[in-house]
Amino acid sequence: MNLPDWHIETTDGSPAPELAQYRGKNLLILFYSMGCPGCLSRAIPLTLQLQRVYPDLQLVAIHTHYERSRQTPEEIRIAADQMGVGYPVFLDKGIETAGLFQAEGTPHWILAGKDGELLKSIFGSMPNALQRLDLSLTELYQEVL
Numbered sequence: 001m002n003l004p005d006w007h008i009e010t011t012d013g014s015p016a017p018e019l020a021q022y023r024g025k026n027l028l029i030l031f032y033s034m035g036c037p038g039c040l041s042r043a044i045p046l047t048l049q050l051q052r053v054y055p056d057l058q059l060v061a062i063h064t065h066y067e068r069s070r071q072t073p074e075e076i077r078i079a080a081d082q083m084g085v086g087y088p089v090f091l092d093k094g095i096e097t098a099g100l101f102q103a104e105g106t107p108h109w110i111l112a113g114k115d116g117e118l119l120k121s122i123f124g125s126m127p128n129a130l131q132r133l134d135l136s137l138t139e140l141y142q143e144v145l
Helices: 037-053 073-082 094-099 125-145
Strands: 008-010 027-032 058-063 089-092 109-111 118-123
Touching: 027 037, 037 058, 037 125, 073 089, 089 094, 109 125, 118 125
Parallel strands: 027 058, 058 089
Antiparallel strands: 008 089, 027 109, 109 118
């Protein structure tokens, strides 16, 4: 199954690149929220580690508003910079794109292959979810070796 198109924008309000522009390399999408403790304490730090372990893996974060607190695009951009996020951070329109990708909440991980095909959809930041993500990436990159 291929991933659906997304409806997101950059933190400066311009349109985000189309999802098709990410084909050709494996892609990990993180749906997260600044109001999610698991996102800030486990998911984002994990993505920073994944960048080092899998330099060929494309990472994208999509900030999604599930809770009542609303951060401005500027606040989201500043927080991402402070956390050392070096990959694109986009904004969902409420939970529109999260719904299209069937995200169960935040954090939610979507792993896609080079052809844009959905490989895994994993919810959560607790050890069992992170182990499933790690196993999925290990299996994916062992195929390349």
